[in-house]
Amino acid sequence: RFAAVIMRIREPRTTALIFSSGKMVCTGAKSEEQSRLAARKYARVVQKLGFPAKFLDFKIQNMVGSCDVKFPIRLEGLVLTHQQFSSYEPELFPGLIYRMIKPRIVLLIFVSGKVVLTG
Template structure:
């Protein structure tokens, strides 16, 4: 049975130009904040799709909070259109690449995190953080496993990696269970 894996955050990056005037961009964009003494980029929040865009003077743009790459691309197109309309020199259809995706799912059981922490590539310090950190090398992702059975997979570049990682962990947990019980 395939687990229900839900993408909860997609972070993408692109290049929309060079030498962007962030003060001017902050004036022309709705919901934009630019406070260089606190953060070197302009932060623009959109409500549809619900994302935050970070624009830097170099022309680099990061979009975070999207539920899919296409949502991020829609948001980027909106911002590009607004900046172009304001007379700024902006790249029309920039190449957008996924930097990170975060997915969530459920194990369908309450795991014994102390037992799992005996495995290599795991860290579990419940005084510091309630979840067990499991670093996989193939796919290269980090899986957080919580005592409730909730699982968070981060460092994803594609959704297929979430299924691969989840199935590897389930197989490992079944082997571990046979060893302990």
């Protein structure tokens, strides 16, 4: 069993995980502003349910983006030229994992040209 309440709102379309510690994780927002607004709305809902919720210490922990470079990428060549930052094991995962240091971002790069960025 997952130890959090899962709550969703339609605008901005987000999902919150609310833990018994009082901490909350809000996912799905398309901007920092949307994320802050959603977190405030969730806190208000929790208050209306009779809990002494406060909106404190809001911070962005992680962001995710994706793109399509519109051409195929030779992952074998990329891992050879960027060995210190890359790991590619196609039998375990179809994408190359590229770990940038500054900024600290992880890219999942696929043969199709699709890229997912997290950090």
